[in-house]
Amino acid sequence: MISSTPLDSSTQPTLSHLRALEAEAIHVFREVAADLERPVLLFSGGKDSIVLLRLAEKAFRPGGFPFPIMHVDTGHNFPEVIEFRDRRVEELGERLIVASVQESIDRGRVVEEKGPRASRNRLQTVTLLDAITEGNFDAAFGGARRDEERARAKERIFSFRDDFGQWDPKVQRPELWSLYNGRIRRGEHVRVFPLSNWTELDVWQYIDEEGLEVPHIYFAHDREVFQRDGMLYATSPNIQMIEGEEPFTASVRYRTVGDMSCTGGVRSDAATLGEVVAEIAATRITERGETRADDRVTEAAMEDRKREGYF
Amino acid sequence: MAVVEATSELLRFATAGSVDDGKSTLIGRLLFDSKQVLSDQMAHVEEVSERRGDGYVNLALLTDGLRAERAQGITIDVAYRYFQTPRRKFIIADTPGHEQYTRNMVTGASTADLSLMLLDARTGVVEQSKRHAFIASLLRIPHVVACVNKMDLVDFGEGVFDRIAADFTEFAAPLDIENLTFIPISALDGDNVVDGSARMPWYEGPTLLDHLEQVQIARDLDRHDARFPVQWVIRPHPSLNPDYRGYAGRMGGGAFRVGDEVVVLPSGVSTRIAGIDGPEGELETAFAPMSVTVRLEDDLDVSRGDMICTALDPPEAVRDLTADVCWMTSAPLRPGGRYAVKHTTRTARAIVGDVLHKVDVHTLEPGPADHLALNDIGRVRLRTSAPLVADPYARNRTTGSFILIDEATNDTVGAGMVTDLGAR
Numbered sequence: 262m263i264s265s266t267p268l269d270s271s272t273q274p275t276l277s278h279l280r281a282l283e284a285e286a287i288h289v290f291r292e293v294a295a296d297l298e299r300p301v302l303l304f305s306g307g308k309d310s311i312v313l314l315r316l317a318e319k320a321f322r323p324g325g326f327p328f329p330i331m332h333v334d335t336g337h338n339f340p341e342v343i344e345f346r347d348r349r350v351e352e353l354g355e356r357l358i359v360a361s362v363q364e365s366i367d368r369g370r371v372v373e374e375k376g377p378r379a380s381r382n383r384l385q386t387v388t389l390l391d392a393i394t395e396g397n398f399d400a401a402f403g404g405a406r407r408d409e410e411r412a413r414a415k416e417r418i419f420s421f422r423d424d425f426g427q428w429d430p431k432v433q434r435p436e437l438w439s440l441y442n443g444r445i446r447r448g449e450h451v452r453v454f455p456l457s458n459w460t461e462l463d464v465w466q467y468i469d470e471e472g473l474e475v476p477h478i479y480f481a482h483d484r485e486v487f488q489r490d491g492m493l494y495a496t497s498p499n500i501q502m503i504e505g506e507e508p509f510t511a512s513v514r515y516r517t518v519g520d521m522s523c524t525g526g527v528r529s530d531a532a533t534l535g536e537v538v539a540e541i542a543a544t545r546i547t548e549r550g551e552t553r554a555d556d557r558v559t560e561a562a563m564e565d566r567k568r569e570g571y572f
Numbered sequence: 573m574a575v576v577e578a579t580s581e582l583l584r585f586a587t588a589g590s591v592d593d594g595k596s597t598l599i600g601r602l603l604f605d606s607k608q609v610l611s612d613q614m615a616h617v618e619e620v621s622e623r624r625g626d627g628y629v630n631l632a633l634l635t636d637g638l639r640a641e642r643a644q645g646i647t648i649d650v651a652y653r654y655f656q657t658p659r660r661k662f663i664i665a666d667t668p669g670h671e672q673y674t675r676n677m678v679t680g681a682s683t684a685d686l687s688l689m690l691l692d693a694r695t696g697v698v699e700q701s702k703r704h705a706f707i708a709s710l711l712r713i714p715h716v717v718a719c720v721n722k723m724d725l726v727d728f729g730e731g732v733f734d735r736i737a738a739d740f741t742e743f744a745a746p747l748d749i750e751n752l753t754f755i756p757i758s759a760l761d762g763d764n765v766v767d768g769s770a771r772m773p774w775y776e777g778p779t780l781l782d783h784l785e786q787v788q789i790a791r792d793l794d795r796h797d798a799r800f801p802v803q804w805v806i807r808p809h810p811s812l813n814p815d816y817r818g819y820a821g822r823m824g825g826g827a828f829r830v831g832d833e834v835v836v837l838p839s840g841v842s843t844r845i846a847g848i849d850g851p852e853g854e855l856e857t858a859f860a861p862m863s864v865t866v867r868l869e870d871d872l873d874v875s876r877g878d879m880i881c882t883a884l885d886p887p888e889a890v891r892d893l894t895a896d897v898c899w900m901t902s903a904p905l906r907p908g909g910r911y912a913v914k915h916t917t918r919t920a921r922a923i924v925g926d927v928l929h930k931v932d933v934h935t936l937e938p939g940p941a942d943h944l945a946l947n948d949i950g951r952v953r954l955r956t957s958a959p960l961v962a963d964p965y966a967r968n969r970t971t972g973s974f975i976l977i978d979e980a981t982n983d984t985v986g987a988g989m990v991t992d993l994g995a996r
Contacts (some may be wrong), residue, residue, distance in 0.1 A: 274827075274859055275790045278582040278661040283851055287863035288822045291803040295876050295917070319851040320820070320863070323813050324806045407652045414651045433649065434984045435675055435900050437682040439822075440914050440975045444982040458663055460654050 279467050283316065286455035288439060289418060290320035293400050293453050296443040300328040300400035300453075301358070301393070304350075306342035307518035308475055309404030309456055312464055314353065315471055316455060317402075329356040331396075333389050335381040335520040336363040337499040342518055345476040360392035377501040380522040386571045390426040393450055400443065400451045408460040418457045424448035426570030461516075462541050469534045479537065481514045481529045492525030516541075583660050583789055586684035586713065588677045588704045589669040593690045594721045598759035598780075599666060603655050605766035606781065650680045659785045669700055671933055674947040675900040677704065678987055681711040682973070685789045688780075689718045693726045693756075696736040697743060699934060705740075706936050709747035710896060710949065710989065712969055715787050716744075717753045719780060723772065724758040730774045748966070751787070755780050793859050797826030798834075798882035799963070799971050801916035802874055806865055818849060818865035819874055824916060824970035825963075826882065827859035828866065836872060837879045837961040838889035843870040860970070877918035879961040879971075887971055889959040892995035894928070896965075897952050899944040901978065901985040905952065906943045911985065915960045915974035922976065925953035944986075951991065965989035 276284065293300050302317060304310040317326055330350055334343070350357040362381050365371045370391060371384040393401060407414045417433050419441045434442050443451050456464070468475060486493040487506045494500060496508045500522050513526035514537070531540045589595030653664040665680035667673060681687065687708035691701055701718075708716050718740055726732045737754040744752060755764055756775050763769035766781045778786065806818040828834070832845045847867040848855040858864045866880060874880070881887060899905050905924060913922040930941030930950035944950045965972030976986035 274793065274857075275581055276862065278580050278656075280851070281582040281861065284822060284861050284863040287851065288803070291820055291863075292917075295804050296919075321804075321806065323808045323816055323818075325809065408654050414653065415649045430649070435679045435975075435987070437679050437975055437984070437987045438969065438973045439683070440973065442914065442975065442977055442982070442984045444912070444977060444979075446982070458652065458654070460656075460661075462656070463661070 279463060279470060282456075282459055282463060283319070283467070285439070285458065286316045287320045289441070289453060289455040290317055290402070292439075292441050293402065293419075293443065293451075294321070294327045296441070297400040297445075297451070299396070299398050300402065301331045301396060301398045302326070302328055302402040303389075303404070304330045304332050304346065304357075305404070305518060306332070306338070306346040306349075306476060307404065308464055308468060308479060309406065311349070311473055311475055312456065312459075312467055313402060313404050314349065315467075315473055318353070326353075326355050328402075329358050329396075331358040331360060331392060331401075333360045333385050333392065334362065335385055335522075336361065337381055337497070337521045339476070339478055339495075339515075339518065339521060341478050342476045345474075349474075358392070358396065360388050362388045364388075365391065377503045379501075380520060382520050382523045383571075385520075386426075386569055390570050393426070398450060399445060400453055402453050402455065404456055405452075405454045406456050406459050406461070406464075416454070416457070418454055419443055420452040420454065421445070422450050422452060422570065426450075428452075428568050428570070430568075462538070465534070465538045465541050469538055476518065478515045478518065478526075481512050481532045481536075483510055484513050484526065485510050486513060486526060493528070494525050495521055497521050580656070580658065581660050581789065582663065583686065583784060583787070584663045584665065584684050585686040585688050585784070586665045586667065586677075586680040586708075587688045587690075588667045588673075588680065588707070589690050589700075593669070593692055593700075594759045595666075595669070595690050598688075598690065598719065598721065598757070598765065599653065599664060601759050601762055601765045602781065603653065605762060606655050606657060650676050657781070657785055662784065669704065671700075671703070672947060674703075674707070674933070674949070675898060675987075677707050678711065678898045678900075678949075681707055681713055682987065684711070684713050686715040686717060686784070686787060687713045689716060690721050690759075691718055691736055691740065693720050693722045693732055693736065697739045701740070702743060702936055703933060705744050705747060705749070706931070709744075709749050712748065712965060712989075714750045715753070715789075716749050716751070717755060717780070717783060719755050719757045719759075721757055721759050723756045723763060724761055728756070728763075728769075728771045730772075733775075753777075753783060753787075755783065791860075793827045795827055795829070795832070795882055796885040797968065798828050798832070798884075799823070799825040799860075799887065799968060800828065800866060800880040801918070801961075801971075802876055802878045802880060803917050805875060816867075817871070818867050819880065820863075820865045821880075821917065822863045823858055823860040824879075825860050825968045827857055828882075829857045830855075833883040834868075834880050835883045835886050836868075836874050837881055837886060838959045839873075839878070840889075841870075841872055842883055843868045843872060845869075877916075879916060881961070887961050887963045887968075888993050889961045890993045891956050891959050892953070892993075893956075893960070893962060893990050894951060894953050894992040895974070895988040895990045896949060897944060897976070897989075898949045898987045899946060899985065900987065901983060902946050903978075903985075904943040904945045905976075905986060910979075912977040912979050913954070913956060913960070913974050913988075914977060915962065916971060918958070918960060920960065921957040922954045923956075925955060927952050954988075962990050962993060964991060964993065966991075 365388045417436045514529040531537045651666045667676045667680040733756045757764040804820040846869045849865040909924040928951040929938040963971040972990040974988045
């Protein structure tokens with residue numbers, strides 16, 4: 262909160278950490294809108310992209326967003342999240358583009374993985390890059406944070422991608438002060454991460470402070486799940502269970518919202534925003550470590566996927 | 573882990589150091605003792621340490637994330653780490669310390685409120701520590717904390733600590749460091765990092781974490797310093813809000829109050845602040861570093877790249893300036909070189925005039941030079957294609973800084989800090 266002390270040269274008003282992070286993110290949004298021709302905002306329906314939408318409102322209202330919103334839909338998303346997405350975009354009165362992994366499969370751009378551990382997570386990269394090319398987008402806002410993962414800890418706020426969509430961690434542009442270099446050639450683009458300096462707890466505290474609505478799956482609810490590799494997955498027609506895996510009902514909530522095939526729930530009784538904030542503050546395990554199978558494949562799984570053009 | 577209060581502040585600090593001076597251990601200690609390392613991260617570090625045969629839990633693996641870094645056991649870039657206490661949230665920009673990484677150190681230092689340096693109690697002030705202090709002073713980081721580390725290896729001797737502090741103070745005297753603090757620590761054992769040390773009863777100052785939590789970072793806000801680079805003009809669709817015209821940007825210094833007399837630069841037209849729209853609604857005042865939207869009393873032609881400033885003491889709009897530049901690419905900077913320059917929200921072209929001197933990275937003395945090579949820091953004259961509304965960097969880190977961009981490669985090749993305005 263902003264200090265309410267009167268302003269004269271002897272007082273030292275300060276911003277809370279959340280408002281300082283907010284000010285930085287709003288600045289980033291406006292720099293991209295001004296310096297790039299055709300930005301797009303990537304929205305998953307998850308908590309980070311919900312915060313992105315709020316920050317975009319703060320950056321551009323009472324004007325409209327100078328970019329459309331895009332969702333890469335794996336076709337295996339939680340139905341609650343899709344419903345939430347449509348309602349939220351409608352409320353904002355902004356444009357939504359849906360890029361479909363199913364269409365990429367139907368067009369032969371990607372081949373569906375087979376077997377009980379099949380996931381459409383990796384296929385999303387192709388759909389995303391195709392959609393960026395087709396839309397002629399030169400900048401894509403994402404909700405990634407540096408506290409999520411080791412490779413991300415080194416990524417710039419303006420992250421350059423070559424014409425294959427690739428990230429090269431060794432030749433990143435130095436990023437000084439808040440002077441962002443968004444210069445690119447035709448066919449290249451930048452990924453922009455306004456939440457780079459936010460932590461998972463910051464995101465939840467901000468959602469709480471702003472009173473933002475999030476999909477219900479973030480709160481504790483009874484769901485039919487099965488256990489695999491120490492994680493709880495929702496039963497769904499899109500995931501085959503392996504022999505020995507038994508469905509059961511548990512009180513769970515989700516810490517991340519991704520494709521159902523690679524996103525696990527956690528046992529939780531946190532049913533309100535305040536309880537979720539308290540749970541996150543007390544947690545002893547990172548959000549991706551607890552709930553994302555896609556980061557468990559190798560030591561540098563995220564770096565490898567990012568190099569290919571992943572979110 | 574403690575929940576950060578909604579009113580806690582944000583402190584950004586930079587560290588620089590090399591493999592053997594205990595910097596990674598210290599950061600690991602700060603994260604670990606303030607309970608910020610989570611169990612899966614720790615399990616991962618333990619597992620990888622064992623697989624690599626490190627023989628100890630290598631806390632550097634918490635920060636070194638890229639394949640190449642892990643393979644070579646080095647840090648090649650700026651890594652950002654986060655931790656928090658009930659009082660503050662901290663952002664650490666962690667950079668490698670060797671000479672060939674000067675550009676990374678400058679990058680990490682550019683946004684820092686505080687610089688955390690490590691001195692080895694056995695060797696005291698060495699060339700690398702001098703270079704780090706020089707960069708902290710060049711980038712105008714207001715607070716420098718010098719931790720005298722490995723006190724366990726010198727029997728926790730007060731005399732050793734006092735001598736190193738005196739050496740450093742003497743060396744740093746000509747530098748511009750506002751606030752210099754020394755803390756004797758053992759990063760390995762945790763003495764004076766988060767908890768105090770029973771083994772150094774002679775030390776009565778704060779532990780490192782106490783200091784980080786308490787150091788005063790709020791600046792006195794002077795309305796004479798009010799600077800507002802315009803980023804974006806907000807004009808809603810005429811059918812919705814026909815009269816609204818707001819200038820969006822981030823306060824780059826000082827404070828505005830509704831009714832203040834302001835001047836738009838470089839045009840020089842005067843007007844008053846009619847209203848300020850902040851992220852949480854209308855405001856009476858706005859101060860750095862808030863992102864707000866400003867409405868003006870008069871209908872003027874104001875666009876991105878212009879700066880709305882106090883009429884009390886406005887900056888100058890100049891096409892000639894002198895600056896300290898850190899060079900960040902292998903093709904050298906030479907007189908006659910042309911680059912794009914990005915300064916606040918304005919982009920122009922710049923031609924390099926003379927290279928006035930280059931700082932010797934060993935002695936830190938300025939010496940003659942006709943070019944700047946990768947990782948060099950030197951003073952150059954520039955002439956720009958359009959006026960830049962600038963202050964000396966010593967007065968304002970936002971309006972005194974710029975980057976140079978190579979228009980052929982689009983790379984950021986230089987970081988500049990204005991020293992003098994106008995041709996001389």
